[in-house]
Amino acid sequence: MKPFAFLTAAYTALLPISHAATFEVAGNQFHLDGQAFQIRAGEMHYPRIPRAEWANRVKMAKAMGLNTVSLYLFWNLHEERPGQFDFEGQKDFVAFIRECGSQGMKVIVRPGPYVCAEWELGGIPAWVMAEPGVKLRSTDRRYLEPAKAWMRNVAGMLEPLSVAKDGPVLMLQLENEFGSFASDPEYLRELEAALRGGGYTGLLFAGDGPGEETQRRGGLPGLLKAANFGKEAKPAFETLEKVQPGKPRFTAEFWIGWFDQWGRPHHRIDARQKSADLEWMMDEGVSFNLYMFHGGTTRGFWTGANWDGAYRPTTNSYDYSAPLDESGRPTPKYHIFREIISRRLGQETLPEVPALPSPGTIGPISLGEQLSFLKSLPAGETKEVPASMEQFGQGRGFVLYRAQIKGPVDAPLDLAQVQDRVIVLLDGKRIGLGGRSVGTTPVQITAGEGSHRLDLLVENMGRINFGPVMNSERKGLTGIVRLGDRELAAFEHISLPLDQPLAGDYEKAAGATEPGQLVLRRSKFKVATPQDTWLDLRGFGRGVVWLNGINLGRYWSIGPQQTIYVPSVWLRSGGEENELVVLELEKDDCPQEIPTLKEPVWSILPGK
Template sequence: MRRDIKDLKMSFLKVARTLVSVALLPGVSLLAGAQRSPATVSPLQVAGGHLELRGKPFQIVSGELEYARIPREYWRDRLRKAHAMGLNAITAYVFWNVHEPRPSSYDFNGQNDVKEFLREAQQEGLYVILRPGPYVCAEWDLGGYPSWLLKDHSMVLRGMQPQFQEAATRWMLRLGKELAPLQADRGGPILAVQVENEYGSFGEDHAYMKWMQQLVIKAGFGGSLLYTADGADVLDKGSLPGVFAGIDFGTGDADRSIKLKSAIRPDSPTYVAEYWDGWFDHWGERHQTTDAAKQESEVRAMLHSGASVSLYMVHGGTSFGWMNGANNDHDGYQPDVSSYDYDAPLDESGRPRPKYFRMRDVIAQETHIQPIPVPVSSPMISFPAVTLTESVSLWDTLPPAVERDTPPSMEDMDQAYGYILYRRQLTGSGKADLTISDLHSYARVYLDGKLVGVMDRRLGQKSILLAVEGTHRLDILVENSGRINFKTAIRGERAGVLGAIRYGDLRLAGWKVYPLPFAPPPVKGYTTAACSGPCFSQGTFQIAYPGDTYLNTQQLGKGVIWVNGHLLGRFWNIGPSGTLYLPGVWLRKGSNTLKVLDLDGGGTGAVRGQDAAFYFEPKNETAQSLGVSN
């Protein structure tokens, strides 16, 4: 392109960005003066080599924010900080599993009020790029699918199977009732809606993708620009003819990915649907940080070229409770920690990192739009170690048993998360291998209440050598550490014991099964007596005023923590995560209650509040560190 023509084009784009930005100023309606369009016409259109919003060139500058990872009371704070960074939109996944925890039982209230989240985005001067799935990946348990789908062992997720299609259709139509009225053609903030999610990394069934496109339209989202999002290397597999295609890539891969996309779709504008400005952590692996200077350079170049860009993430937040997912690189199993800090511009507690301000400067310089002031973050708090003064053994809190001949999965027991216990008598006269053919995900094995071994799916462990003389009570306590959320492995991601349990050559049958979802944790039976093995412990602490903090879990072993009834997430002393984020809105002035489930025992550790997250070099569990007696 001749330089004078290129300069003219860039000047035109800068003026257009400024004009469009007027609609994004606080207190100005996003749709002032706009005419309602027919439901099948999107205000955002692909116009040759660029995007147009109501006939004017428009550049998406967005970032991912996920309502389920942010306490509802903090939604507006995070949205305002996203806008203050210079963003004109957010991208937002919708998590099917939190909204339909049981078939046809829907929850769009409180923390799950996604409609209100999008309304608040609009009120804060942000458009929305909606990502309804129904598969979302997102390092979220089963990629956002509700686990009850897998109770049907023939279920084929992400495929043209009637059972799956029926469930997905029911869900998408229900979601459409909630969110379709919020499209921009009807006065709402939604400009674009994603069809499926990175399907090219999963398969290449274009009939399935076409069906998904039609389902999105049937759900009522035909008033938005539809698009797909894939890595550039698999763009052909996951995209559809005539549907706008975005690309996903990480730090250092911008030039290659954009060139590859341009070769495949030369006449289409570039939309970087996910620019990974950080990464996530797995248990037992090093904490991830990324190159902020490289990200600054790449974002500057992409914006300068006129590309639309979405940062994944602008703020990661926390996979509270049991909601973390897992990866399966090289056919392994890598469960994610509860923190989804992601090394994002806003840290896990919503406070700006240095890269936030660097990105803010880049966006302002390239868009020529002055962002709103950055909101002031409330002060963090800390408090002394909380002694866990009372405990109760998990063995003393068991619900009534369900008898099964073969060990069922959690899904078979209508259980989604937590733990599940398999119990029977075991008779032996020597040593033999106790083997679980398919364990999901982590098991501790006990004889008469004493820990005799551990099996960890991360490490490919399927058996332990067990010495048994006479008859003893065998307990296998299995933790669902998070279902895989990526690639084809999701289709077999039931939790618990999925195959046979054998002792030597003997296949063990006749089990007492105890589903242990711990929602909520036990409230009775706590004493000051010592507690060994898996135990619940509790303590109270006083604070002068509520504020965000991080609970230091270094003195604990493996388990989960509740504060004032809120399940924060998981701790594990193998690292790299040594803290759990505790939102100040879940605290109260004066007395607060902390409960801990620790598989390593109760009443011996302490937890303190500190003003920053803590990470350490990961390590392995050992028989000595666990006190294995076998």
């Protein structure tokens, strides 16, 4: 039996039985069932939206005048360990696609294997990087074979959802913006063969940036091409016409907002900057995908990063200045775009915009209990030579490297080979920071006679998701560690993915913690009426928050994200307790309670 054949059969059985439809290229137009069809799509990502809210987000897209939902599939989300796939719960992209179809929406799927998307390593699993020298997005068999296996598996799951099988899926994208990365037709042909070998029979396309050379590098002869851009639609399509004359004009990504990075201002992209291009595309009848229609939130440690001469990690909020804000509510941009689209639809009447309850506050949350972080660690494994996170099978989170050093010592600890951020602790007390996120300045280690414990808590802040630098994105200790003129060895490696907080016996918090100590702070609280709300982390430094076992993501005082969105559907009610856990990593004098707000706060810490 082919991999996932049982899933394919199960999902096929759930689909309604009706006539087979057709979706094809007919000259310079798309045709659906023989009729000209303009794709009016909006991008949404199932893992960035609480599953209980999927249906509402699709309704909002339809009410704005869209007829299609576009989505990426995130390979590393589904195959966190080689050959072990997970498509359940929040990861059930088939259910998300079927929800779109049940509301009369068509779907475009972009299965990767690389997707960018400001997502960890652009969607490529970390375990692919375990061997030195692996070349991503290439014909290096160490990368290509697992990538092809992924494409074959999802092809088998997507074919029953295609329009040819009376499903909503119009077409699939092959790779993603490959022309901005390399020129390698053999690699693209291998991926195309994997999709076909997995059973997918429908239309394929390639999406690339607006430059002519980029367009030519990113596709294959005979493969439909789409242009991605953020402004000046007319010249972008004129370039596309040079590359593939007489074919449908389609943008797989019309960038109507932008993502945020820690330490940089929040992007606010006014609708007026994008309206003229949307009006032109509607008038010309070209097909488009609004990136993003709704960004949502990248939960846990799935955020990516960029490199522009310095390491730039992405915030957990993926608000994107989109028509729907992070909580799924319409912004002024939504209503402006809706009016532009509706005026050009002739007799077609748009559904009413669904009414949503207003967000609110659930009151302050008191952090009344605490747990020592270092005393709650799991067992580790000692290795003579420091190993990277990938080398011992971990993808995200933290690794604590522990060594014993002999005093007296007064010497610099060289942390140049740390990715991305390290907290240095001596005998259980935080004494400094290092790694590429703060520069490579050594941390001075000063200790008296005897044996001392040196702990290096290294955080993966997100692998870079764009460009050739991805090939060097290994995390943790990636080279020799020197203390003065001595090379440190025999580190105990303690794996800390921290998808959930460390377990242990919490004690009543006795006010401010001792300087330099790492503690988890916890609250047990009840909510009479759950509401969408935001945790106000101003006053805290840098750390991680969990709600009822769900990793809500990072916070960092440098901004621009100063709050964390909490969906009401993740709050327990009816007298049941909620659990909030905070791990503060870098600040000692944090508040004893967290306010909740009815709206997010965006600001940059002065001096950053």
